[in-house]
Amino acid sequence: MSIVVTGATGHLGRHVVTQLLERVPADRITAVVRDASKAADLADRGVRIAIADYNAPETFDGLFSPGDKVLLISGTEFDRGRVAQHRVVIDAAKAAGVALLAYTSTPGSLTAALADDHRGTERVLLASGLPYVLLRNGWYHENYTENLAPVLAHDAVVAAAGEGRVSSASRADYAAAAVAVLTGEGHENKTYELGGDEAWSFAEYAAELSRQTGREIAYNTVTPEVLTDILSGAGLPGPMAAIIAGTDVSIGKGELVVTTGDLSRLAGRPTTPLSEAVTAALKD
Numbered sequence: 001m002s003i004v005v006t007g008a009t010g011h012l013g014r015h016v017v018t019q020l021l022e023r024v025p026a027d028r029i030t031a032v033v034r035d036a037s038k039a040a041d042l043a044d045r046g047v048r049i050a051i052a053d054y055n056a057p058e059t060f061d062g063l064f065s066p067g068d069k070v071l072l073i074s075g076t077e078f079d080r081g082r083v084a085q086h087r088v089v090i091d092a093a094k095a096a097g098v099a100l101l102a103y104t105s106t107p108g109s110l111t112a113a114l115a116d117d118h119r120g121t122e123r124v125l126l127a128s129g130l131p132y133v134l135l136r137n138g139w140y141h142e143n144y145t146e147n148l149a150p151v152l153a154h155d156a157v158v159a160a161a162g163e164g165r166v167s168s169a170s171r172a173d174y175a176a177a178a179v180a181v182l183t184g185e186g187h188e189n190k191t192y193e194l195g196g197d198e199a200w201s202f203a204e205y206a207a208e209l210s211r212q213t214g215r216e217i218a219y220n221t222v223t224p225e226v227l228t229d230i231l232s233g234a235g236l237p238g239p240m241a242a243i244i245a246g247t248d249v250s251i252g253k254g255e256l257v258v259t260t261g262d263l264s265r266l267a268g269r270p271t272t273p274l275s276e277a278v279t280a281a282l283k284d
Helices: 011-020 036-044 082-096 113-128 149-154 171-183 202-213 224-233 238-252 262-267 274-283
Strands: 003-005 029-033 048-051 069-072 100-105 132-137 156-159 190-194 218-221
Touching (some): 003 011, 011 029, 029 036, 069 171, 149 156, 156 202, 202 274
Parallel strands (some): 003 029, 069 100, 132 190, 156 218
């Protein structure tokens, strides 16, 4: 029996594998990657590396074994049909008879277009009959803190979220929840709504940036159309820019506020404050 992590060299996947190595022997972990060279450090630590691609179903043939626990990390190729990509993994897992398949989804309260592929994948997973866990991950701190360059260049946080709040947490926090599910018992057929302990507004985010940089950083609220134009002008593909702007609208409606406490309970500790993520980002 192995714990199998797809997308293992991605931002979230690396956190999951690293934390798994603290809990289970390396030879019980399989990292599924598209490029073996990017997983060389994991191989050096004794992790089994499997080469597979969501777009090539045959690469998953024989990859899983009966009794495996699988973490399906959602793909990021929004233009490649993510539900079909995820179905490839689910079908292979079902054929192998895995013990559990956990999927990184998005909060059930989110109605923006970003959620469509996740809801579609959830339906495929539930219809498969596999023992499942839905890890409905909220927003990541890093969605913002890894993109500080334009904020600092213009001394402004720009969003179309109005006074909406976000229950974000760090990728490491969400990884800890996934690891708890993969290494623990009693999680079969459960849905966890995951988010940070403290919700924040963009005005508060701008104030935190101001405090830590010693500069006056404003929050400029704009319309979704204007935000789409700004993101497109910065080089983001139009459809992706529209998805991000649409998610801001959902934030304005309160759809990314998660109050269940599931994330800190699974992680076994409080979630990482946004201020700590800002501090870390400003040091990079």
